[in-house]
Amino acid sequence: MSRATYVFRKDKRGRVRLVDKRRAAPLVRADDARVYVIGDVMEPAKHMATGRIHDSKAKFRADTRATGCVEAGNDPAIRRPAPSYRPPDLVPYVQRAIAMLESR
Numbered sequence: 001m002s003r004a005t006y007v008f009r010k011d012k013r014g015r016v017r018l019v020d021k022r023r024a025a026p027l028v029r030a031d032d033a034r035v036y037v038i039g040d041v042m043e044p045a046k047h048m049a050t051g052r053i054h055d056s057k058a059k060f061r062a063d064t065r066a067t068g069c070v071e072a073g074n075d076p077a078i079r080r081p082a083p084s085y086r087p088p089d090l091v092p093y094v095q096r097a098i099a100m101l102e103s104r
Contacts, residue, residue: 006097
């Protein structure tokens with residue numbers, strides 16, 4: 001007997017249900033997809049190792065690599081502690097739902 005795979009989906013009332021993966025609607029429809037483009041253009045910046053002024057991210061990074069330097073980001077998330085949230089244990093609920101579906 002082959003086992004079916006189930007995924008969580010919200011019904012029309014907003015309740016989360018287990019649905020057969022083959023019959024589940026996709027989470028994101030193709031017409032909802034958005035395009036996000038990060039351009040190569042930047043404000044002119046002086047490269048600290050070469051002294052050249054660049055208005056292209058690719059050229060700036062190429063100069064950085066050519067001089068043997070490493071580009072370090074400025075993302076403040078690196079300094080933030082990891083979140084302490086622990087997701088609930090869903091295994092018993094999933095097992096119960098599968099047992100209910102198999103007993104039909």
